[in-house]
Amino acid sequence: MISDYRCFFCFARAFEKLITRHGFSVEEGNLFTHEMISLFFKKWGSLTMPEFSREMHYILRRHSGNPDPYSTEKKFSNDQALEMVPELMEIIGNSPDKFSTALRIAIAGNIVDFAANDDFNLKETVNKALSSDLAIDHSTELRNRIRKAGQVLYLGDNAGEIVFDRLFIENIGHGDLTFAVRGGPAINDVTMDDAIYTGMTEAAGVISTGYDAPSVIPEKSSETFRELFRKADVIISKGQGNLEGLIQLNDDRIFFLLMAKCETVAEYLKVPRGSKVVVNPQLME
Amino acid sequence: MISDYRCFFCFARAFEKLITRHGFSVEEGNLFTHEMISLFFKKWGSLTMPEFSREMHYILRRHSGNPDPYSTEKKFSNDQALEMVPELMEIIGNSPDKFSTALRIAIAGNIVDFAANDDFNLKETVNKALSSDLAIDHSTELRNRIRKAGQVLYLGDNAGEIVFDRLFIENIGHGDLTFAVRGGPAINDVTMDDAIYTGMTEAAGVISTGYDAPSVIPEKSSETFRELFRKADVIISKGQGNLEGLIQLNDDRIFFLLMAKCETVAEYLKVPRGSKVVVNPQLME
Incomplete structure (x- = not known):
C-alpha cells in the first residue's frame, strides 16, 4: 500500500x-x-x-447534502483543456513522433488534481512535459504491447485530463480500446458525464467501473467492468489514485502513466516529486 | 471551553x-x-x-527525544525583542500616557507565536498597535484596579513577548507584582530561563506555575502558585493559551490581554481576527 x-x-x-x-x-x-x-x-x-x-x-x-463538491472545478478543467485542443492537435500533428508527444500531453494532463493541489498551471505543465524527459520511461514497451494487443483498457483519472487522454487515444488509434470512468462523483475524477462532455465517447468505448472511489478497485467494481479488466491485454492506468488502487496486483499488463504529485508517491517510485513517468511493474527495478 | x-x-x-x-x-x-x-x-x-x-x-x-523543539525560535524572539527595547523605551518615555502605550506594546508582543503562525512581523505589529484602537478596551478599569491592588499576578505567555511585558510592568510600577512562567517547555512559551535571559527577574518577582501546559491551569499548578493565584487582587493574563485555560473560571480579577490570532478566539470574543483586546469577564457583554 x-x-x-x-x-x-x-x-x-x-x-x-x-x-x-x-x-x-x-x-x-x-x-x-x-x-x-x-x-x-x-x-x-x-x-x-x-x-x-x-x-x-x-x-x-x-x-x-452535496454529492459532487467539485462539479464547478470539473467543468472549469474540462473547458480549459478543451480550449487547448486545436493548439495541442497542431503540436502533435507537427511532431516527428505523434505517439510519444500525445503520451506526454496526456501525462501533463494529470496535473489537474484538486485533491492534491488546487494551484496548478495547465499550459505551463504541458509545455514542460513536451520539453523534458520522463523520469521512468517504459513507453517503448507500452507502444509495442499496444501494437500486439487485442483489447486495450484505459483507466481515466481526472476531469480536464480526460481531454488530453482523448488526444492520446486518438493517436494510439487502436480498434478495441475502452476508456473507464468512475461509477460516481469522486473528488474531481471523471464520470460518464465528463466522457460525454469532452467527446471521449466519440473516440473510444466508455465504461463505468461501477464504483465511486477515486481509483480502480477491481474487487469493488461491477461484474461488467471486472470482465473487461480480466480480458484486457494492455491496461493504461492514469494518475496516482489508480496507482494506489492497483499497484499491489503487480499486474504486468498495467502501465501507470502519471505525475508524481506528492512525496509519498515520488518516494515509492524513487523519482523526484513532480516527475512524469510511464511505469510497468514488470520493468521496475 | x-x-x-x-x-x-x-x-x-x-x-x-x-x-x-x-x-x-x-x-x-x-x-x-x-x-x-x-x-x-x-x-x-x-x-x-x-x-x-x-x-x-x-x-x-x-x-x-527533544524536550524543547522551539528553543531556537525562543532565543531568536527574545533577542529580536531585546534589540527593540531602546526604541520602545523612547516611544513610551515620550508618550503622554505611558501606561496605555506600554500596554499596547505588551499586547503587540503577543504576535510572537510559533504555534499559531510562524510568519509574523514584530516591528510592524508594534507600530500598528501604537496607532490603532483596541477592539475591546477595559484598560481604564484595569488601571484603576491595579492602583488599589495589594498583589498583582501577571501570567506570561511567549518568549520575545516577555520583553514587552517587562516594559509594561516597569510602567505599571506596582510594588508587589509577580510574573508567572510555565513550569517547563511548552511550545515557545516563557520559562524561568527566558525570565532570567530577558531581565524579567530584575523587574518583578518571577514564579513558575509548576506545570508545563501552554496555559495556566490552576488545578494542575504547584501549591505555591495556586496560593499566589488565590491571593492576587488583579491578574493580568497574556495571550490565547491563558485565555483558553482560565476563561471558564469567570473570575473578575482577571484581565485578558491578547491579540485574537485565530478565528475561534476572535469569534468567541466577537471581534475581527487580529484584534487587540483588554478584556475583563465581568465587563463582557
Whole structure:
C-alpha cells in the first residue's frame, strides 16, 4: 500500500478547505471533523488512500447534502483543456513522433488534481512535459504491447485530463480500446458525464467501473467492468489514485502513466516529486 | 471551553511541521501521527486545547527525544525583542500616557507565536498597535484596579513577548507584582530561563506555575502558585493559551490581554481576527 502519515495531513488540508467551502457551522464542522478522526483512528493501516477518500466524501456528503463538491472545478478543467485542443492537435500533428508527444500531453494532463493541489498551471505543465524527459520511461514497451494487443483498457483519472487522454487515444488509434470512468462523483475524477462532455465517447468505448472511489478497485467494481479488466491485454492506468488502487496486483499488463504529485508517491517510485513517468511493474527495478 | 474543529486542523499543521523539522523517518511519522489521531479520538471534548497541546508535545518528545523543539525560535524572539527595547523605551518615555502605550506594546508582543503562525512581523505589529484602537478596551478599569491592588499576578505567555511585558510592568510600577512562567517547555512559551535571559527577574518577582501546559491551569499548578493565584487582587493574563485555560473560571480579577490570532478566539470574543483586546469577564457583554 502506497500511503503514510503524509497522506493523513494531505487529507486534513483538503477536507478543511471543503468544510470552509460548504459553509459548515461550527457545530457541523465539529461533527464532521470528529467523524474524520474516528475513521482514521479505526481504519488506519487497513484502508488504501482512495478508500479513505471515498469514505470521507460520503461523510462529507451526509453533512453537506452535496454529492459532487467539485462539479464547478470539473467543468472549469474540462473547458480549459478543451480550449487547448486545436493548439495541442497542431503540436502533435507537427511532431516527428505523434505517439510519444500525445503520451506526454496526456501525462501533463494529470496535473489537474484538486485533491492534491488546487494551484496548478495547465499550459505551463504541458509545455514542460513536451520539453523534458520522463523520469521512468517504459513507453517503448507500452507502444509495442499496444501494437500486439487485442483489447486495450484505459483507466481515466481526472476531469480536464480526460481531454488530453482523448488526444492520446486518438493517436494510439487502436480498434478495441475502452476508456473507464468512475461509477460516481469522486473528488474531481471523471464520470460518464465528463466522457460525454469532452467527446471521449466519440473516440473510444466508455465504461463505468461501477464504483465511486477515486481509483480502480477491481474487487469493488461491477461484474461488467471486472470482465473487461480480466480480458484486457494492455491496461493504461492514469494518475496516482489508480496507482494506489492497483499497484499491489503487480499486474504486468498495467502501465501507470502519471505525475508524481506528492512525496509519498515520488518516494515509492524513487523519482523526484513532480516527475512524469510511464511505469510497468514488470520493468521496475 | 474555547475550542472547535478548527483547533484540530491548526494542531495538524503545527505538528506536521514539527515532524518535518525533527526529520522523522516515515515509520516514526506514522507512529506519531497515529498517536495524534488516537489522542484526538479519545479526548475530543474533554481536554482543553492547551491540555491537548501538552499531551501532543509529550508524544513528540517521546518520539524525537527533544524536550524543547522551539528553543531556537525562543532565543531568536527574545533577542529580536531585546534589540527593540531602546526604541520602545523612547516611544513610551515620550508618550503622554505611558501606561496605555506600554500596554499596547505588551499586547503587540503577543504576535510572537510559533504555534499559531510562524510568519509574523514584530516591528510592524508594534507600530500598528501604537496607532490603532483596541477592539475591546477595559484598560481604564484595569488601571484603576491595579492602583488599589495589594498583589498583582501577571501570567506570561511567549518568549520575545516577555520583553514587552517587562516594559509594561516597569510602567505599571506596582510594588508587589509577580510574573508567572510555565513550569517547563511548552511550545515557545516563557520559562524561568527566558525570565532570567530577558531581565524579567530584575523587574518583578518571577514564579513558575509548576506545570508545563501552554496555559495556566490552576488545578494542575504547584501549591505555591495556586496560593499566589488565590491571593492576587488583579491578574493580568497574556495571550490565547491563558485565555483558553482560565476563561471558564469567570473570575473578575482577571484581565485578558491578547491579540485574537485565530478565528475561534476572535469569534468567541466577537471581534475581527487580529484584534487587540483588554478584556475583563465581568465587563463582557
